Amino acid sequence: MDGAAIIEQLVGPDGRADPYPLYELAHGLGPVAPCGPGVLMAVGHHACDQVLRNPAFGVPDPVQREAWEPGFADHPAKVLLSRSILERNPPDHGRMRSLISSVFTARRVAALEPAVTAAVHRLLDTMAAQGADGGPVDFMDAFAFRLPVGVVCELLGVPEADRHRFRGLASDLTAALELLIDDSELAAADTAAEELSDYFTRLAAARRAHPQDDLVSALVQVGAAQPELLSGHELLANLVLLLVAGFETTTNLLGNAVALLFDHPEAAAGLRSGAVTPAGLTEEVLRHDSPVQLTSRIALAEGLDVGGVPAPLGTGVFVLLGAANRDPARYEQPTRFDPTRRDSHPLSFGGGPHYCLGAQLARLEARIALPALFARFPALAPAGPAERRDRLVLRGYRTLPVRVA
Secondary structure, rough: OOHHHHHHHHHOOHHHHHOOHHHHHHHHHOOOOOOOOOOEEEEOOOHHHHHHHOOEEOOOOOOHHHHOOHHHOOOOHHHHOOOOOHHHHHHHHHHHHHHHHHHHHHHHHHOOHHHHHHHHHHHHHHHHHHHHOOOEEEEHHHHHHHHHHHHHHHHHHOOOOHHHHHHHHHHHHHHHHOOOOOOHHHHHHHHHHHHHHHHHHHHHHHHHOOOOOOOOHHHHHHHOOOOOOOOOHHHHHHHHHHHHHHHHHHHHHHHHHHHHHHHHHHHHHOOOOOOOOOOHHHHHHHHHOOOOEEEEEEOOOOEEEEEOOOOOOOOEEEHHHHHHHOOOOOOOOOOOHHHOOOOOOOOOOHHHHHHHOOHHHHHHHHHHHHHHHHHHOOOEOOOOEEOOOOOOOOOOEEEEEEEEO
């Protein structure tokens, strides 16, 4: 099977359900392989890290997307995402990212630890009440979604009464990030983009009139004072991105972690006893079953290569993060789940200029939530079959029923 065939299989139903056998085949082709005219597939850890860190490999921007996807500009979901830092190259990317980073600081995230801890225990209390009769509780709905959406909405300043709306809207919108999307999914993504844009238009107007101590107010104020740094369209796009990215990846991380600990009870026992550290567990979940499996880059300059394979100007690169995290050249027994593994460096949050702004927050939430969950419920166990989301790029569960008592 060559690179093109592997990509074709990955976007199919079986590949979306379990991409890992295909990644093993991809490693057999080498760290980098062609997968079509002008397109490479990077699966080696070093090769993927090289592409992510090199600013000469950019993201497909709106101009390139329009050339590749005629009618791109007719879809609100794709246009919205293209106006955010997710799909912009220099100088626009640096201009917007530096502004967002100035208010979404590491210090602000670290200061959230007491609030995250309190939120975790409130949600565990709710799970205990829901499952007190021995009935199933959907971990994804009761905890994995509610914790990160609550945290990021507090940061942004989104009222608590509005938060229940966002899981479905985010799921619909992020379908636009998939390599293959059908017309019905794209229509739902467009509807979600319009609804989220309308919501943040109203919220930004409210914060413009009555500022508060939140990220929406901070970004609105900077945009008003220096519109050359952040246009109105860019403000809306990045607010939507901060919301969606702020919980979508963490929701998947928490669900993937619980499912893996069910499959590996010795690791759950180690977490309870202290033999497995929360940090070590979090990094191994990110490595073993990454919430983000794939990203794309494009060569913006001449004379580039990926792992020694030439990448002329305009070459597209599929960066298979999930494969890089299981590279046998980087990790001993890469398919083994081992939360005591040393020297782990998962690429799940990307790297270089587009390194995920929310990586520190996602790790903080997981490190607090997972030990608290398994300490609170010593008999935590599956309560029926889990259902995966039918996605490749963003990998996680739709439902994960558990029994807490």
